Amino acid sequence: MRPPLCLPLGKGEMREKNNMLVHIKKIIQAAVKGKYAVGAFNVNNLEIIQAVCRAAEKMKSAAIIQTTEGAIRYAGLDELFALIKAAAEKVSVPIAIHLDHGHDFDLIKKCVEMGYSSVMIDGSARPFAANVRLTKNVVKFARPKGVWVQGELGRLEGAEDWIKTGKGEAFLTEPEEAVRFVRQTAVDTLAVAIGNYHGVEKIVEKKRLRLNLRQLEKISRLIKIPLVLHGASGFSANQIKAAIKLGIRVVNIDSELRVSFATAERKFLSENKKEYDPRKILGPAIAEMQEVVERKMKIFGSAGKA
Ligand code: G3H
Ligand code: 13P
Ligand code: ZN
Numbered sequence: 001m002r003p004p005l006c007l008p009l010g011k012g013e014m015r016e017k018n019n020m021l022v023h024i025k026k027i028i029q030a031a032v033k034g035k036y037a038v039g040a041f042n043v044n045n046l047e048i049i050q051a052v053c054r055a056a057e058k059m060k061s062a063a064i065i066q067t068t069e070g071a072i073r074y075a076g077l078d079e080l081f082a083l084i085k086a087a088a089e090k091v092s093v094p095i096a097i098h099l100d101h102g103h104d105f106d107l108i109k110k111c112v113e114m115g116y117s118s119v120m121i122d123g124s125a126r127p128f129a130a131n132v133r134l135t136k137n138v139v140k141f142a143r144p145k146g147v148w149v150q151g152e153l154g155r156l157e158g159a160e161d162w163i164k165t166g167k168g169e170a171f172l173t174e175p176e177e178a179v180r181f182v183r184q185t186a187v188d189t190l191a192v193a194i195g196n197y198h199g200v201e202k203i204v205e206k207k208r209l210r211l212n213l214r215q216l217e218k219i220s221r222l223i224k225i226p227l228v229l230h231g232a233s234g235f236s237a238n239q240i241k242a243a244i245k246l247g248i249r250v251v252n253i254d255s256e257l258r259v260s261f262a263t264a265e266r267k268f269l270s271e272n273k274k275e276y277d278p279r280k281i282l283g284p285a286i287a288e289m290q291e292v293v294e295r296k297m298k299i300f301g302s303a304g305k306a
Helices: 024-034 046-059 068-075 077-090 105-114 128-145 174-186 213-222 237-245 256-269 278-300
Strands: 038-043 065-067 095-102 118-121 148-153 157-160 163-165 189-192 227-229 246-251
Touching: 024 065, 024 095, 024 246, 038 046, 038 148, 038 278, 046 065, 046 077, 046 189, 046 256, 046 278, 065 068, 065 077, 068 077, 068 095, 077 095, 077 105, 077 163, 095 105, 105 118, 105 128, 118 128, 128 148, 128 174, 174 189, 174 213, 213 227, 213 237, 237 246, 237 278, 246 256, 246 278, 256 278
Parallel strands: 038 065, 038 246, 065 095, 095 118, 118 148, 148 189, 189 227, 227 246
Antiparallel strands: 157 163
């Protein structure tokens, strides 16, 4: 029998749901109310979008799907937005789209025009006053259009796009500075640096990383907007759960998806040297990434809440 022409949600699931992309505030406000966190998953192509949406549907969890500037350079803004929107329309759970690590104001404007409900302006590499100035300008642009803005204060170790931050260059978010940052910029969500770490290196090198939960507690006591944990791949479930208890409401995951994608591909291709069908080659990677997302949703406490 010819399969139906819609996004396959997973084995045996081919549903037309006619849901829509929702505003990120709906998803984050529900997490704030329920004291859990929602996963923000980085996507670069159809297969990662499928993995996230299938997991979200199966786990009955909301999800934030985010694209970096690098993802947009690779796949195209129109293309990624259309893929995410189409996938979101096929699931029964809320999906929101967010620009992750925005640096370029022009691209931020394009994302807002395109229909992103949230954008990040990452001024974390700049001095405090310059970060405030830049972030404030983005809020001034996005707020009248109903779009949420995420700012970042403090600097994570690791690699994010072309920016590499070494051990000596990273610094934690200072609670009092965070208060001034939020007051002066009026951001909707704040990404914090509390020992979290960007990139796959920490996973492949099996680094033993710990979050500075005392610092998070101090920040949480003073900051009333939802807090975002970047660089969360590779941290233990216990560490992440403790951070959620202390007020983290969005957890960013990219590296674990990359590692599971690449590992599944390497294994499949080495075991199937005569396979040339991209659908068969990419299938195992989608399944592996879906498992990663499902596991995260359980840890974050968002499973069963949508
Ligand atoms: O922090 C975000 C990502 O892990 C970096 O991803 O290479 O798409 O910029 P990117
Ligand atoms: P990881 O590198 O830990 O996956 O973090 C992703 C991230 O912070 C995206 O913004
Ligand atoms: Zn990040």
